[in-house]
Amino acid sequence: MEFTQIPNIEQKASRVALGTWSIGGWLWGGSDDKDSIKTILRALEKGINVIDTAPVYGFGHAEKLVGKALKEFGSRDNVIIATKAGINWENQKPFRDCSKNRLQQEIEDSLKRLDVEAIDLYQIHWPDPNTPIEEAAEFMKGLLDQGKIRAVGVSNFSPEEMDIFRQISPLHSCQPPYNLFEREIEESALFYCLKNRIAVLGYGALCRGLLSGKMSKDRSFEGDDLRQKDPKFQEPRFSEYLEAACRLEEWAEKKHGRPLIAVAVRWMLDKRVNIALWGARKPKQIDDVDSVWGWKLKEDDFAEIDHIIFETIKQPVGPEFMAPPS
Numbered sequence: 001m002e003f004t005q006i007p008n009i010e011q012k013a014s015r016v017a018l019g020t021w022s023i024g025g026w027l028w029g030g031s032d033d034k035d036s037i038k039t040i041l042r043a044l045e046k047g048i049n050v051i052d053t054a055p056v057y058g059f060g061h062a063e064k065l066v067g068k069a070l071k072e073f074g075s076r077d078n079v080i081i082a083t084k085a086g087i088n089w090e091n092q093k094p095f096r097d098c099s100k101n102r103l104q105q106e107i108e109d110s111l112k113r114l115d116v117e118a119i120d121l122y123q124i125h126w127p128d129p130n131t132p133i134e135e136a137a138e139f140m141k142g143l144l145d146q147g148k149i150r151a152v153g154v155s156n157f158s159p160e161e162m163d164i165f166r167q168i169s170p171l172h173s174c175q176p177p178y179n180l181f182e183r184e185i186e187e188s189a190l191f192y193c194l195k196n197r198i199a200v201l202g203y204g205a206l207c208r209g210l211l212s213g214k215m216s217k218d219r220s221f222e223g224d225d226l227r228q229k230d231p232k233f234q235e236p237r238f239s240e241y242l243e244a245a246c247r248l249e250e251w252a253e254k255k256h257g258r259p260l261i262a263v264a265v266r267w268m269l270d271k272r273v274n275i276a277l278w279g280a281r282k283p284k285q286i287d288d289v290d291s292v293w294g295w296k297l298k299e300d301d302f303a304e305i306d307h308i309i310f311e312t313i314k315q316p317v318g319p320e321f322m323a324p325p326s
C-alpha cells in the first residue's frame with residue numbers, strides 16, 4: 001500500500017480509493033446491496049481508506065450503503081470519506097445545480113445518509129454554468145469554517161474554473177477523469193494541480209472495465225448500464241479498445257509479470273496523480289489491488305505503452321459523454 005496526503009486532512013490517504021458509483025446501481029444496470037457492503041468492507045480490510053461517493057450515485061443509495069458499511073466496520077477514525085455536491089435530479093434525471101440553496105440541502109442530506117458528523121473531502125461534482133463559481137466557492141468555504149467538512153475539492157473543473165474558485169475558497173483537491181485511454185487532462189487540470197499543490201484523484205482508473213483485463217466482446221450490459229451508450233463500447237471502436245487492452249495485457253505479463261489491471265492503476269500513480277479511483281461492486285474485484293504495490297513503471301515502459309495504444313486505437317474518443325446536462 002502507498003499513501004499520500006490530501007491537504008488539510010490529517011490522516012494519510014491510500015493511493016487507491018474505492019469508487020462507489022456502480023454500488024449506487026444507477027447507470028450500471030443495478031447492484032446487489034449485500035455485495036456492495038462486502039466490497040466496501042473488503043476495501044477497508046485491504047487498507048484502502050478513501051471511499052469516494054456522491055448523492056447522485058443511486059440517488060442517495062450509494063451514500064447510505066457507505067454509511068452502513070462504516071458502521072459495520074466499526075471504526076471511522078482512519079477512513080476518509082469523499083462525497084460531492086452540485087447535481088440535482090428530478091424523476092431520476094440529473095442536472096447540474098450549484099446554487100446555494102441546493103448545496104445547503106445536499107450537505108445536510110449527505111451527513112444524514114452517511115451518518116457522520118463531518119465529511120472529510122467535499123467536492124463540487126461538476127461546474128454549473130447557471131451559478132457563478134464564486135457562489136459555490138463561498139458556500140464551500142463556509143462549510144470548512146463551520147467544521148462540517150475538512151477539505152474542499154472540485155471535480156471536472158478546468159484550470160480557469162479552479163482559478164476563479166481559489167480566489168474565494170481554499171481548494172485542496174480536484175477529481176478529473178484520467179486513465180491510460182483518457183488523458184485529456186494532462187496538459188490542463190493535471191498540470192495545474194501539480195503546479196498548485198492540489199491533490200489529484202483521477203477517476204475511471206479502469207476505463208469502466210476496459211482496463212480490467214476481463215472485458216470481452218461477448219460481455220452484455222443490462223438495464224441502464226451506461227456502457228450501452230459509452231462510445232468506447234460501440235463498434236468499430238470497441239474492438240480497437242479491446243485489442244489495445246489485449247496487447248497491453250500481453251506486454252504487462254511479459255515485461256513485469258503483472259496483470260493489466262495493475263499496470264493501468266500503476267500508470268496513473270506513476271504519472272503523479274495522488275489517488276486512483278477504482279470502481280468496484282463485488283469484493284473480488286478489489287482483491288486485485290495487491291498487484292499494484294511494490295513496483296513502478298519506468299521511462300521506457302511509458303513509451304512502449306503509448307506505442308501499443310497508438311498502433312491499435314485509430315479512433316480515440318474521450319469521456320465527454322458522461323457530462324450531465326446543465
Ligand SMILES: NC(=O)c1ccc[n+]([C@@H]2O[C@H](COP(=O)([O-])OP(=O)(O)OC[C@H]3O[C@@H](n4cnc5c(N)ncnc54)[C@H](OP(=O)(O)O)[C@@H]3O)[C@@H](O)[C@H]2O)c1
Nearest residue numbers: 019020021022155203204205206207208209212277279285
Ligand atoms: N467525479 C466524476 O464526475 C466521476 C465520474 C465517474 C467516476 N467517478 C468516480 O470514480 C470511480 C471509478 O470510476 P468508475 O466506477 O466509473 O469506473 P472504473 O473504475 O473505470 O471501472 C469500474 C468498473 O470496472 C469493473 N471492474 C472493477 N474491478 C474489476 C476487476 N477486478 N475485474 C473485472 N472488472 C472490474 C467493474 O464493472 P462491472 O462490475 O460491470 O464488471 C466496475 O464497476 C467511481 O466509482 C466514482 O467514485 C467520478
